[in-house]
Every structure is written in C-alpha cells, then in structure tokens.
Amino acid sequence: MRYKVLVADPLEDVGVNLLKEIADVDVRTKLSEENLCQIVGDYDALVVRSGTKVTRKVIEHGLKLKVVGRAGVGVDNIDVDAATERGIFVVNAPSAITTATAEHTFALLLALVRKIPQAFSSLREGKWERTRFVGSQLQGKTIGIIGLGRIGTQVARYAKAFGMKVIGCDPFISEERARQLGIELKELDELLREADIVTLHVPLTKETRKMIDARAISLMKDGAILVNASRGGVVDEEALYEALVSGKLAGAALDVFEQEPPKEDSVSFKLLQLDNVVATPHLGASAKEAQEEAALEIAKQVMAVLRGEFPTTAVNIPAIPPDLLQLLRPFMELASRMGRLLSQLVRGRVEEVRLHYFGSLSEVETEPITRSFLKGLMEMRLPETVNLVNAPALAKSRGIRVTDERSTEPTDYASLIVASVRTHQEERSVSGTIFHGVGPRIVQINGYRVDVIPEGHAIIVEQIDKPGIIGRVGTLLGQHGINIAFMQVGRKEIGGRAVMVIMVDTPAPPELLEQIKQSHDAILDAHQVDFGPEIASA
DSSP states (O other): OOOOEOOSSSOOHHHHHHHHTTTEEEOOOOOOOHHHHHGGGOOOOEEOOOOOBBBBHHHOOOOTTTEEEESSSOOOBBBBHHHHHOEEEEEETTTTHHHOOOOOHHHHHHHTTTTHHHHHHHTTOOOOOOTTTTTOOTTOOOOOEEOHHHHHHHHHHHHHTTEEEEEEEEETTTTHHHHTTTTTOOOOHHHHHHOSEEEOOOOTTTTTOOOHHHHHHHHHOEEEEEEOOOOOGGGGGHHHHHHHHTSSSEEEEESSSSSSSTTSHHHHHHHHOTTTEEOOOSTTOOHHHHHHHHHHHHHHHHHHHHTTOOOOSBBSSSTHHHHHHHHHHHHHHHHHHHHHHHHHOOSSSSEEEEEEEEEGGGGSSHHHHHHHHHHHHTTTTSSSOOOOTHHHHHHTTOOEEEEEEEEEOOOOOSSSEEEEEEEOOOEOOOOEEEEOOOOOOEEETTTTTEEEEEEEEEEEEEEOOOTHHHHHHHHHHHHOOOEEEEEEEEETTTEEEEEEEEEEEOOHHHHHOOOOOOOOEEEEEEEEEEEEEOOOOO
C-alpha cells in the first residue's frame, strides 16, 4: 500500500527521499491555513517545521491523517490536544540538535580561551601579535555543567576527552547514572565555587530564570568563565556585564541573549562590545548535519506510524481508547498538578518515585496517570521536551526508579492518588482525589490534611504551630501588593509541625519568600508553587 505524505515546510532531501520508500510525497510550502485545509484531507501524514501552523481547523480537515511530524523539537505550532482527540500521533525529532549544540558549546569555549576571534581580527589588520593572544588550555580544568540532559551529557563526554574534570548539577539524575557518565554530582552552589568553567544547558522556566545572578556569580572563582548556549534568560546579563568589566569573571561565551537580536540600548548589546566576550547569533542547532538528522529522524518516526508501529518520539498517546481516556483524563490532569507541586517542593536529586492508587483507580489501567505525574514532575526542570510518551524513558535514562501499585485498601475517598518522591536529601509526599461534581483536590501534603484546588499560584509555608505566624505572613503579602485568595493550615497536633497553604493571585518574588522565612522563628521554610492554569471540574 502506498501512503500519501504532505511536506508543508522545507525539509532536507534525505528525509523526503526516505519517505518516498513507502509513500508518495508532495512538498508544498508557504501554504495558508485555508489552503492547507483544502488539501490536507487527501494525506495520511503531514510533516512541518516551525513555519506551518497545524491548527485544530487543519486537523479537523485531515480526515485521513494518522500522524503529524515536526522536524525539530518544539511542537508549539501544532494543536496536540486536537490531534490526540482525533487519534492522530504527533511526533518530533528531539535528538537531532544534541551533537550540534554540544559541539557549538565547545567551539565557543575554545574560541574564548584561545582568543581566536581577537587574534584573527588582528591578523587581518596586518599585525603579528603572538604574545598578545596567549590563551589557556582546557586540560586539567574543572568544568561545571548545569543541566544534564542530552546536550549536557554530550558536553560531559567531550570534556572528558579534553582531559577535564567534570562536575554537574541536575535535580533529575541519580548518583549511579552520573558515575556511569564520569560526572561528579554537586549542589549548585558547590558547583559554582569549584568550577573553572560553568556551562548552562537548562530550559527557561521560572526556576531557572536569571539563575546566574549577582549572588551566583559572587560564588564563582575569580577568573572563571561562563558559557551559555541554552536560553538567554537564565543569566542576569546586567550582573554578568558587571562581573566581566570588574574582572571577577575572565570571560563569557554566549550563543543566546535576553533580547534577540540585541538592540543597541540593551545590556545584551553592551556585552557584545567587551573584549572578553565571544558570541554567536543563536547558532547552536544551525549545523547542516543537524538539519539532515532532523529530517531523517522525523521521516523514520512518520514511517513507523504509517506501518502500524509505535513511534519512539510521540508527544501524545492517541492509542488510549476514547472511553478510557474520558475516564482517566481528570486523574491524569490531577496527577500532572501533583507532580508539579512535588517538583517545586523537593530539594536534591530525585532518586525514586512511588505512586499508589486506591479506590476506583485500583480497577483501571493507571499507567497513563503515572506518565502524567512524571511529566508534571520533570517538565519544569528538564531541558528536554517532556511528554506523556517519553516521560518514563527520561526518568529511566537518569537512573530514577519509578514504581506504582494499586490497592483495594479502604480510604476516606472514592479514589485516591498518593505520590512520593525521594531525593538524596529527603522524601516528600502529596495525595489527591477527584470529588464528583466539584473537581480535583490536593488532600494531603507531607502527611498533613489540606483541601486545595491545584490551580494558580500558592505559597506553602512549613512551620511549627505557634500563634502569630498567619498575621505576620499576611501583613508581608499585603505590603507587597499580593492578594490572598485562600489560606489553610494543616496540622496533626497543637504546637507540632504544620503546613500552611496560601493561594495568591500573583506569584511571590524570591525576596518576599526570604522575608517570610525570616518573619517568625517558628517558620521552617517557604515555597512558591505554580500549579498551572484553571482546570475544569470533573
């Protein structure tokens, strides 16, 4: 049987030619949504890059579509929910840019430490200034890698080949997996103090935004080097500029900026004027081989679906029967929110995840719920795209042990999910349920009973149950213009340990959290939690 594939964005010939082995391929680029809707109904597969928007309307017109392929990583231009509802796989090519970005990281680093751009510029001016451009070698240096996903671990392999000592920081990698990679795991502050070179390979999230700020830079060695080929927003560029001008840092190698392209009045542009900065215009993945690899990878994934096989890079799970999906969807959303909560509560590297299902959930297939929990747990802190399909594989690749079990043991709820996460420092748990006609609720945090709608923003305060705490915290929030929507304290005994959950209309800035921690001697800790947008009632 010959299939029909529509390629709606430019794709390298190697990918097109591979698809032609089993399909008739039409390459038609720069189609409007209307034009795409008119023709997509004739095709079994649609392949795009970032230019074409695969909207719900397009998917509804794709009556024969079995798969939509994205020749790259992000799928923001594809309505994944609409595809899932129609039983259409959405696949991407997440590994294609790994080598290109890791190599570019070292290209930037080598250019910086050997002063190659400056030396070349001098040479073009007819000068021969050998003594002026004496550089440094990498062998024997300590490189600190923040973020140990595909790219970070590839950088680690290259660093080992250069004879460097490799230390790393990542909340989702086990000691065992790190040892296999030859990486010595450190806490972030330890890494910053010990590394001669710090390189960033993290996504841009609220946790990582400006993670390299003035405080972080102050911890780094005098004369250290910073490399950023991840996202511009993870570095406080003003603090970086001051550190480079003062000599605190010897140099910076940058592929990304807070403002792209940098405007003349921006800090990004000021950085480009410094002699101890080497920079490129976001070229990490811009290698011919990477584009070819993306084309090949997406072609293979599309072909797997057309042949009736399960693709390895699917970002959705259309294989769940519709009636089961309808039953599980509220619990999958709840589990995802529970994962997000624990992701923002736990400290240390995750080593084990346990899920326990009670009540009506003991009688159904719970794997999609487990996948949803893992997605919520990891998506805010990993550089890779985390989805329902790849979440278990990502956890396994990082040495995280995942177990789930179902029990008919009676509880106070018709259905209950109990999730625990153990790190190398601590263990925390959270429980959740769905109340019929009401919706999802978090009903336990670390053993303390609560009743929390898992949506919006929350401040979670760990404390000793003493008078005066609520008033002081409320006053601080009011002084910062943060409105309290709901407040609740969960405790087991009077005067014992307790947890206070404060739902707020806007997130609390880091400095406010610090003020809350210092506001009363009975406050043990405070966490900012982002549950995500409002969810519909069950």
